[in-house]
Structures are given as structure tokens and as C-alpha cells.
Amino acid sequence: MDIDTNTEISEQGADSETKPKAKGKRDSAKQAAKWSTELQASKRWMAKFVRTGRECEKAYLDKAEGELSASLADYAGKTNLFWSNVQVILAAIYGRMPKAEVNRRFDDYGDDVSRVAGIIMQRILNGDMQREWDDTNASLRDASQDRFIAGMGQVWCRYDVQIGERQEPDIDPTTGQPVIDAATGQPRTQPVEFIEDEDAPVDYVHWEDFRYSPCRRWRECRWVARRVAMSTKRLKERFKLGDKQIGMIPLQSRSPQSDRDGNRVDDVLQATPFKQALVWEIWSREDNYVCWFVEGCSFVLDEQNDPLELDDFFPCPQPIVSTTLTKAFLPRADYAMTQDLYKELDRVNARLSHLTDAVKAAGVYDKTAAPVKSLLTTAVQNALVPVDNWSAFVEKGGMKGVVDWMPIDQFVNAITQLTQRKNQLQHDLYEVLGISDIMRGASVASETATAQQLKVQYGGARLANLQNEVARFVSETMRIRANIISNLFQPETIKRRSLIERTPDAPMADEAIAMLKDWDQAQFNIEVTSDSLAAPDWAAEKEARTEFLGAASNYIMAAAPIVQQSPMTGAFLIQLLQWAAAGFKGAKTIEGVLDQAAKQLTQQAMQPPQPKPPSPEDKKNDAQAAKYGAEAEKTSKEAALIPSPMGMPTPPIMPTNGGPQPGGPQPAAGGAMVPPGGLPAGPGSVPPMQPQPPMPLNPPM
Numbered sequence: 001m002d003i004d005t006n007t008e009i010s011e012q013g014a015d016s017e018t019k020p021k022a023k024g025k026r027d028s029a030k031q032a033a034k035w036s037t038e039l040q041a042s043k044r045w046m047a048k049f050v051r052t053g054r055e056c057e058k059a060y061l062d063k064a065e066g067e068l069s070a071s072l073a074d075y076a077g078k079t080n081l082f083w084s085n086v087q088v089i090l091a092a093i094y095g096r097m098p099k100a101e102v103n104r105r106f107d108d109y110g111d112d113v114s115r116v117a118g119i120i121m122q123r124i125l126n127g128d129m130q131r132e133w134d135d136t137n138a139s140l141r142d143a144s145q146d147r148f149i150a151g152m153g154q155v156w157c158r159y160d161v162q163i164g165e166r167q168e169p170d171i172d173p174t175t176g177q178p179v180i181d182a183a184t185g186q187p188r189t190q191p192v193e194f195i196e197d198e199d200a201p202v203d204y205v206h207w208e209d210f211r212y213s214p215c216r217r218w219r220e221c222r223w224v225a226r227r228v229a230m231s232t233k234r235l236k237e238r239f240k241l242g243d244k245q246i247g248m249i250p251l252q253s254r255s256p257q258s259d260r261d262g263n264r265v266d267d268v269l270q271a272t273p274f275k276q277a278l279v280w281e282i283w284s285r286e287d288n289y290v291c292w293f294v295e296g297c298s299f300v301l302d303e304q305n306d307p308l309e310l311d312d313f314f315p316c317p318q319p320i321v322s323t324t325l326t327k328a329f330l331p332r333a334d335y336a337m338t339q340d341l342y343k344e345l346d347r348v349n350a351r352l353s354h355l356t357d358a359v360k361a362a363g364v365y366d367k368t369a370a371p372v373k374s375l376l377t378t379a380v381q382n383a384l385v386p387v388d389n390w391s392a393f394v395e396k397g398g399m400k401g402v403v404d405w406m407p408i409d410q411f412v413n414a415i416t417q418l419t420q421r422k423n424q425l426q427h428d429l430y431e432v433l434g435i436s437d438i439m440r441g442a443s444v445a446s447e448t449a450t451a452q453q454l455k456v457q458y459g460g461a462r463l464a465n466l467q468n469e470v471a472r473f474v475s476e477t478m479r480i481r482a483n484i485i486s487n488l489f490q491p492e493t494i495k496r497r498s499l500i501e502r503t504p505d506a507p508m509a510d511e512a513i514a515m516l517k518d519w520d521q522a523q524f525n526i527e528v529t530s531d532s533l534a535a536p537d538w539a540a541e542k543e544a545r546t547e548f549l550g551a552a553s554n555y556i557m558a559a560a561p562i563v564q565q566s567p568m569t570g571a572f573l574i575q576l577l578q579w580a581a582a583g584f585k586g587a588k589t590i591e592g593v594l595d596q597a598a599k600q601l602t603q604q605a606m607q608p609p610q611p612k613p614p615s616p617e618d619k620k621n622d623a624q625a626a627k628y629g630a631e632a633e634k635t636s637k638e639a640a641l642i643p644s645p646m647g648m649p650t651p652p653i654m655p656t657n658g659g660p661q662p663g664g665p666q667p668a669a670g671g672a673m674v675p676p677g678g679l680p681a682g683p684g685s686v687p688p689m690q691p692q693p694p695m696p697l698n699p700p701m
Helices: 007-012 028-045 047-060 070-074 081-093 112-129 136-149 232-239 243-247 334-358 370-377 390-395 409-433 449-488 491-498 506-517 538-565 567-581 590-606 616-640
Strands: 101-103 152-157 160-169 189-199 202-205 210-212 223-230 277-284 289-294 302-304 323-325 328-332 363-365 403-405 525-527
Touching: 028 047, 028 210, 028 223, 028 277, 028 289, 047 081, 047 136, 047 328, 047 334, 081 136, 081 334, 081 409, 081 449, 101 112, 112 136, 112 449, 112 491, 112 506, 136 152, 136 202, 136 449, 152 449, 189 491, 223 232, 232 243, 232 277, 334 409, 449 506, 449 525, 491 506, 538 567
Parallel strands: none
Antiparallel strands: 101 525, 152 202, 160 189, 210 223, 223 277, 277 289, 289 302, 323 328, 363 403
């Protein structure tokens, strides 16, 4: 059990400027005395729970110690119904690897940055659990198993960082240029530390290695602690202790240990070939600090002021526990509630075993009738056995007179009664634990489908509280991991681990990571529903996806004509589809694709409409127009080649009294003046004749 404590937390948080300043160096001796008293008080308070938990583990493993009698241990065929019931319940409660659901607090479909931030965190949480070397899933399952056996299960979250060193140029702060080494003439370098890798693992904590302050409810708990075994070498590396200080730390011996009843306690330290120290990592909410302490030591090994800065301070969720009362947050195991039924069932099984051994062919016979014995002791088949004195044998009544069988009717009747009692005890156990025959994979062929459905609903109702409690436990663990990632991870690590740049939401990755780094602003709902923990129901998941596709298809078919008539409405209709998709489980990743579609439609609507391609009729009309234009152009060219006709000469105009002078403008019809020479003759036309005044008969002498 060589498990390291928060080594990385101690080393990375010492020089952080964002951490709260220390209120002053605490007195190590006083702190050691305080925590020694606190741990002893918690040990006494939880002593009864620890004893009961050990007995429950023995019953689960079928070990005959403590409350179980030794005679039952000798019976090899005993039915361990407690083990069977735990396996059935655990399969129904924690049937598969959990999946984190990081949702927006109010499901605002328009808040794309919050949606992308939730997707980033969800991809990191689920991706880490799917790694082969990750212990998150195994730790959660082991803690759930502890809850159904001993009555309490717990895990522990921490921050793990690997610091590397590389050489970088030494920059002169005054000039901003690399410093040149005078001896070599090359830029001088200096070692610089950097983060090689960082992680937020989840460690399993055994229920005996977990303690907390006595309280009535968990919200009143003042401090929590877990115990980790560390070797001497690990102590020196982690706490930087010298040999003298190591000699002052009590180490766990390998001597056998026993509980108050004298029963030997199983401890992995007994199998370790070297001594180890049991280091308690204590987180005090009242003092807002963490310290490491070994019981029996006069000083604390180390202390720090809130290295993780979690919202709830504790690095562990509220433990998953069985039955508790409001007067004390101290669980009572389920086996303790039903141990009388289990013990009576063991006694009935033991008696059935002995009665079954007694039911056999046994009896007595007359010693003188030796041939009768050979009928049972030798392989006599289809043969006759000779009798020496037949007359005497007949006088005694034959076989009935010389043989008397042991009566087994009473044994058979007792077996029948005990079998009925066994079935009744098993039925009572299933009723108390709420395990129906459908959950166990058993059913009666004569039952109707309605009766079986009622059993499923009844069993589901009985297990609903257990499912919700386990889901709450897993959700709080995931929330603590998300808080650690948000507070301490580098933005480059978040981007690399989530692979968000390979998704359609890559343009908003930087803004979403910036929101995640401010956990007070983000505060997403990180939840793991009980459905994701139970056995997978592929039919229900397929039905949910089919329902979404059917609804989306009908909506798209109805909205397509509207978008064709008015492209401006496309973005609005897609927003309606986003609003509807936000109500479907698992449709969050589709919203990014819908966002891109809405942006494309908006951009297309803002651009001027493109001309429509010509239809076949338009092409036909264009061809006819081109043909007519060519013919008109040809006709015009031919007309231009025809010569114009010669005009007739204009006769001289004789001057008259009061008339216009020759060579001057001539009056035209309507009183308009015509220039000399008359109207111009157009091509192919004859100029109009001008009226001439009458000539005198006798010219003057």
C-alpha cells in the first residue's frame, strides 16, 4: 500500500501568488498535540462502526470469525446469499462506467461560449476515465462496493503535476536582448522549470483509512483525513526530512494485530517486508489549511494554506453511506439490518445438508439370510440368488421377514419443511432489500407481462434512492475534479486534453477556456445521472435519438418552403431548432453545427441576390432575338450599298415686284422660308417643283 500523498500539491502551491497568505508560522508541537487528540476522539467515535464493518467483510467473504460459528465454516456447500445480493445490487446501481454531463445552468441556447466551455470540461472528464491507466472508474466502483458491504465508501481528489527543466536564453531586462557569454561568444542560457504534464487523479480510500470530525450532518464536519502508508524513502523525498527527524517518526511494525474480541485483523502492512509510517493527511475547514501528521509524533511533517482553493474546501465528496440518523453521521451497514435472516438461512442450510446425508438406503437383515445381503452389495442384475433353506425362509415371510429398512419418511418430511422455510427466508431478504426476481434474472413463466412490469417498477422504486445517492457521490467527485482543472490546469493543457480544436466550435475555444479559468463565473452544473450508471439500455437510447431525428426532420420539412420564399427567416428558424435541441439529452454537440448554419444563412441574406440562371424558354427567346438582330444588321448593310438618284435642276426664278429676290430665301407653304435651291432631296426622291410666276406676252422694248 505504498501510495504517495499530495506530493505535487505541496510542491506546486508554495510560490503561488493567488494562494492566501499564511497567518503566521504555527507551532508544530501544539498542532501535533491538537491533531493527536482529534484523531483519537474520532477513532473512539467510529469504533463501533469499524467493528461492524469488519464483521460484514468476513460475512461477505464467508469467513467464520467473530459472530459466525465455526461449525458453519466447515460446511463447504453453504449458500452465501449476502455476497449474491451485493453483486445484484451493485450491478443494478453501478453497471457501467459513469459519464459526466456538463450542462449550462439555465440551458440558454444562445450562450455559445458557456456551451463550448461545458463541452471542453465534459470531454476532459470523460476522456480521462476512458484511459487504461486511469483509476477514476475503479476508485468509484470500489467505494460503491464498500458502501454495500461495510456501510461507507470514499474517494480522494488531488492535483498531480510533473515539473521539467529546460535551457532558455538569458535575457537582459534593460535591453531585452540575449546576454552574450564573453568567453564563448554564444548566448548565455539558464535552466527554467516548466510543466511537463498535469492531471487530477481520483484515489480510492478504504473506509478504515478515512476519518472525520464527529458531527450530526456532513455539513457540520470540521475536518477530514485519510491515512496513507509511506516508506522511509518516501518520507525523505516528500517532506525533506533528515535521518534524525525520520528516527522520531513512529513506524508501523509487522507484528500480528487483533481486535477487542481476539480476532486477528487483516492488514496489508503485515505482508510488507519493511516498516512504514501511517501518515494522516488532514484538511481543516476551520483553520483553512492542510497538515500531514503521524500519530505518536511530536511534530507535524508539513502544512499548507488551502493548496487547491476548492469551493467546498474538502478534496473529497460527502461519503456514500448506508443508514444514518440525524443525531450522528455514523452509518449502519445493511448487513447489520438483516443479519438475523442471513444467520437463520445459514442454519437452515446446515440442517438441510445433514438431513440430505441421512436420506439413504439403509436397514437391517437376518444374519442367517446371507443371500439377501448380496442383493445390495454385489452387482446382481437379472439373476436369481440361491437360498439354502427355502422352507425356513418362506416361514419367516420372505424378504419382508428377514429385512427391515430404516424409515426415511420423517427425514423427507423434514427436508420438505426446511426447504419451504429456506424459500420463505430468501423471499423475506429480497423484500427487505428490495430485490425483485426480475432484477435477479428469475421469473415465473405463468406471470403476465403486466405483472413483470409491476415488479420492475417496484424494484426500481426501491432502488431509486440508492441510485440517486450513488449518482450524487459520483457527481460531486466530478465537480471537484472540474474545480481542480479550472483552478490549476494551464490553458494549453486544457486545449490539448479536450481536442476542442478538432470540432466545429474551435473558433470559440480560447474564449471558453478563459471562462473556465474563472470558476466563479463558470459554475456549470456538473452532474452524473443515475441512468448513466445503471446497466445500459440501448433500446431507450436508440428511441431517444430516433425521436429527436424525427422531430428535427418534420421541422426542417415545414421550414424549408419559408426559407426559400424569405431567406431572412432562416437564422430565426434555426434558433428555434436550437431551442428545441437544448431539451434533448445528448444534442448539445449538434448546437455547434446549427450555429454555423445560422451564420451562413445570415451572411447569405445580407448579400445581394444573385441572378437566376436562364430557363430553357429564356434561352430560346435569346436565340430568336439574336437571329432577328443579325437579319436586321444584314438588311441595313445592303441598303447602305444602293446609290442615291440624281436630283433635277432648279429653274431660275424670275424676280417679281414685291417678291423675294433671287438667291434669297423663298417662302414655303404655310409662310415658312425655304433656303435657295429649294428643299434638299433625299435619297431616291424627286425634289418638289417650285411654282413660277406667269411670263408677260409682250416683253418691254
